[in-house]
Amino acid sequence: MSSRNGRRRVNQHTVVAIVEDKPGVLMRVASLFRRRGFNIESLTVGPTEAQGLSRMTIVVDGESAPVEQVEKQLYKLIDVVKVSDLSNEEMVARELALIKVRCNNLNRHEILDIAQVFRADVVDIATNSLILQVVGDEDKINGLIKMCEPYGIRELARTGRVAMVRGPKTTTVHEEVPESIARIHASQGRRVEGVELPFSSD
Amino acid sequence: MARLSGAEILLECLQREGVEVIFGYPGGVVLPLYDALPRYNIRHILVRHEQGAAHMADGYARASGRMGVCLATSGPGATNLVTGIATAFMDSTPVLAITGNVARTLLGRDGFQEADITGITMPITKHNYLVMRASDLALTVREAVHICTTGRPGPVLIDIPKDVFQEEAEFEWPEEVRLRGYKPTYEGHAGMIRRAAQLINEAKRPIIIAGHGVIWGDASRELIELAEKAQIPVITTFLGIGAFPEDHPLSYGWLGMHGMYYANMAADNADVVIGVGMRFDDRAMGRFKDFNPTAKIIHIDIDPAEIGKNFATAVPIVGHVKNVLPRLTELVKEATHEEWIAWIDRVREEHPSLEIRETRRLIPQYVVRTLYEETNGDATIVTGVGQHQMWAGQHYFYKRPRQLISSGGLGTMGFELPGAIGAQIARPDAEVWAICGDGGFQMTMQELAVVVDEQLPIKIAIFNNGYLGMVRQWQQLFYNRNFMAVAMTQPDFLKIAEAYGIPGIRVETKAEVRDAIRTARQHRGPFLIDFMIDQEENVWPMVPAGAALKETIEAPPEELVR
Incomplete structure (x- = not known):
């Protein structure tokens, strides 16, 4: 957690890895963590502002993994382009959760009041349940979950943390690759689509 | 530009990369490759089991310093390579493994002799590829060879479906390899090299531990120059044997579980340990927490992840040994370390470790x-x-x-x-x-x-x-x-x-x-x-499993002597 947003969990590290958007890259990263015994608390992946690059935000349990080794081992993967440890940075860390809460005509208002306190949105509503969508740091989400528990949580989905350094500093990569190489990198290992492949078996 | 089949592109690229020998075993899906092979100036050695092919490629690499290439068919052929690939990975040797796989339409459908060899070998290769288009092959081979042979060498696997061998594509030799995520550091950090020199100059009991990296970095001569200038005794790891001539007056054998008693004692009593191209492995260092706790460690290695992995390092130097060692030698002052060398010599006289006993039995x-x-x-x-x-x-x-x-x-x-x-x-x-x-x-x-x-x-x-x-x-x-x-x-x-x-x-x-x-x-x-x-x-000698180097037993206990 950012120190601005409250207490920092000392044994948690937020590591951002910019990786080549290639098949298998998630397996390479996950396999590395498993093999070295580093515990992943959450891992999120998505595209970046640059084509061909994805961003992974990995929350690592620092007890299991000296963060320096995590960074260095990640760097050894050819498909990992840049690794940043955000733990000592001023950062914005956010997570989104969808919470399906049991409700009825009598208590629906109470739940909506609670949602308002947490600035959670109601994104679906039915006679005996509603879905709250909340964005924030983990403490806030945990707080809302705790408040909803007495009513009965039917289902819970959380995204895991995404994070970004505050201020103009970035953790992105600005390195253009020649078009001829980028084209092949984009197709390496990917299934051929839209073409009827010959069927052959030996 | 010419239009070639995937098999031809692969062989053309290997030939251009200087590959002269392939250790291989044919099978269904690599037949298109074998069909094209006679047209290229590449020698094929027919092995009797694919594990043999991988070890041969590895032995070839270790003996020559060049990349070794092995080839297997899909499924069992590919999985039989695994032990050999893992062997090359643990010892950082440049082995290129090429496997065929089932045709693209069958991939993922449990086709006959299909195995997910890229998935299987991810943790035991430096990198691996599944090639889905003949047009991707040339760049893939160039990248694979580049990754395999530069930085800290290691095995790379290329998996190619059968119909990619058969597919035709325009062949163009890629002049350039550009990998955003792979840029090995060759130049050591000048400030760190200065700090290392200072530490060595102040040391009373320095020791060099030379590893496999000195051999792969072709830096034996540079190591000798450093050792001689500052009169630093040299021991090697087991894989570092030969990195420093064992008939050199400053050579004190090798350390570890079955290393020489005096080598283990020298490592354990040094005040500065200079690890060169080695990774402070458990078999070499004994119980980590009790290895020479007061020694200051200088660690020179091309792989940054090795530094600080097992031991806290006083001075880390990430770089190629052949670049780093001469720069270090330049800054190191001439010294004699007479007392220290005399101490190790005395230990060696008292505990020779390598004497051959007089026996009647064939030992x-x-x-x-x-x-x-x-x-x-x-x-x-x-x-x-x-x-x-x-x-x-x-x-x-x-x-x-x-x-x-x-x-x-x-x-x-x-x-x-x-x-x-x-x-x-x-x-x-x-x-x-x-x-x-x-x-x-x-x-x-x-x-x-x-x-x-x-x-x-x-x-x-x-x-x-x-x-x-x-x-x-x-x-x-x-x-x-x-x-x-x-x-x-x-x-x-x-x-x-x-x-x-x-x-x-x-x-x-x-x-x-x-x-x-x-x-x-x-x-x-x-x-x-x-x-x-x-x-x-x-x-003998032996450091019992889980013991520290200082607990080396030089000779068998009384009751075992026959």
């Missing part, structure tokens, strides 16, 4: 030492894993890099014979001896057929004690002599050799050793000697 140490004498210390020795490996490391004295070839990290029994084949093919004029355990030899002895096919003059010495000797030694010392599953009824190795057309001799007494070695050397082709060594001889 393996005597065999290795006689081999050393008869070959003038010039042979290339390839070993398997176990007691014979340790004796071969201890009692032969190595003068140059790449003279001892052995699976150190993974400890792969059965490496000896295929490893020796690869080494002999890489260096046809070298005198290559495969020192084999009687257990490990049987794991890969089918490759004797390759020795005969290729008419390789390899000399095979089996150290036959009828036991899995190292396991038996542990059962004797740590499991109260409960010898379980270690005694082996061995076949008649001479008859096996004979079946392949290889002559041999059985040696049962010390008196026969020298003549047998001479006979083998005089024979122009391959030759096998079955040395019936003492059954319960053990390897």
Whole structure:
């Protein structure tokens, strides 16, 4: 957690890895963590502002993994382009959760009041349940979950943390690759689509 | 630009990369490749098991310093490579593994002989590729070779579906490799090199521990210059044997579980430890927390992830040893370290570790030492894993890099014979001896057929004690002599050799050793000697498992001396 947003969990590290958007890259990263015994608390992946690059935000349990080794081992993967440890940075860390809460005509208002306190949105509503969508740091989400528990949580989905350094500093990569190489990198290992492949078996 | 099939593009690229030999085994999905192979100037060695192909490529690489290439078909062919790839990965050797896979339409549908070999080998390769288009092949091969041979070398696998071999594409040789995520550091940090020099200049008891990286970084000469200028004693790791000439006055053998007593004591009593191209592995360093806690460690390695992995480092230097060492030597002051060297010399006099006992029985140490004498210390020795490996490391004295070839990290029994084949093919004029355990030899002895096919003059010495000797030694010392599953009824190795057309001799007494070695050397082709060594001889010195280097036991306890 950012120190601005409250207490920092000392044994948690937020590591951002910019990786080549290639098949298998998630397996390479996950396999590395498993093999070295580093515990992943959450891992999120998505595209970046640059084509061909994805961003992974990995929350690592620092007890299991000296963060320096995590960074260095990640760097050894050819498909990992840049690794940043955000733990000592001023950062914005956010997570989104969808919470399906049991409700009825009598208590629906109470739940909506609670949602308002947490600035959670109601994104679906039915006679005996509603879905709250909340964005924030983990403490806030945990707080809302705790408040909803007495009513009965039917289902819970959380995204895991995404994070970004505050201020103009970035953790992105600005390195253009020649078009001829980028084209092949984009197709390496990917299934051929839209073409009827010959069927052959030996 | 020319229009070529995937198979042709692959072979064209390999040829341009300087590949001269492929160790392979054909099968359904690689047939298009085999069909094109005769049109290229690449020699194909037909192995008898794919594991042999991977070890041969590895032995070829270790003997020559060049990339070794192995080839297998899909499914079982590919999975049979796994042990060999893992062996190369643990010891950081450049092996390129090429596998076929089922046609693209069948991938993921559990086709006949389909195995997800890229998934399987992810943790044991430096990188791997599944190629889905013939048009991607050329750049993929270039990248693979680049990754395999630069930085910290390591195995790379390329998996190619059958119909990609057949698909046609425009071939263009990619002039450039651009990998955003792979930029090895070659230049050491100047400030760190200065700090290292300062630490060395202030040291009273410095020691250099040289590893495999010195051999792969081709920096033996640079290491000698540093050691001589500042008179720093040098020990090596097991895989570093040969990185520093063992007949050099500053050489103090190698350290570790079966290293020399004085080498272990020197490492444990040094005030500055300079690790060069090595990774502070557990077999070398003993119990981590009790290894020389006051020593300041300078660690020079090309792989940043090795620094600080097992030990806190005072001065980390990430770079290529061949660049870093001369710059360090320049800043290091001349010194003598007389007291320190005298101290180690005294330990060595009191605990010589490598004396051959006078015995009536045929002991393996005597065999290795006689081999050393008869070959003038010039042979290339390839070993398997176990007691014979340790004796071969201890009692032969190595003068140059790449003279001892052995699976150190993974400890792969059965490496000896295929490893020796690869080494002999890489260096046809070298005198290559495969020192084999009687257990490990049987794991890969089918490759004797390759020795005969290729008419390789390899000399095979089996150290036959009828036991899995190292396991038996542990059962004797740590499991109260409960010898379980270690005694082996061995076949008649001479008859096996004979079946392949290889002559041999059985040696049962010390008196026969020298003549047998001479006979083998005089024979122009391959030759096998079955040395019936003492059954319960053990390897000493020894750091018991989980003990610290300072707890090295130099010689067997009284009750074990016979």
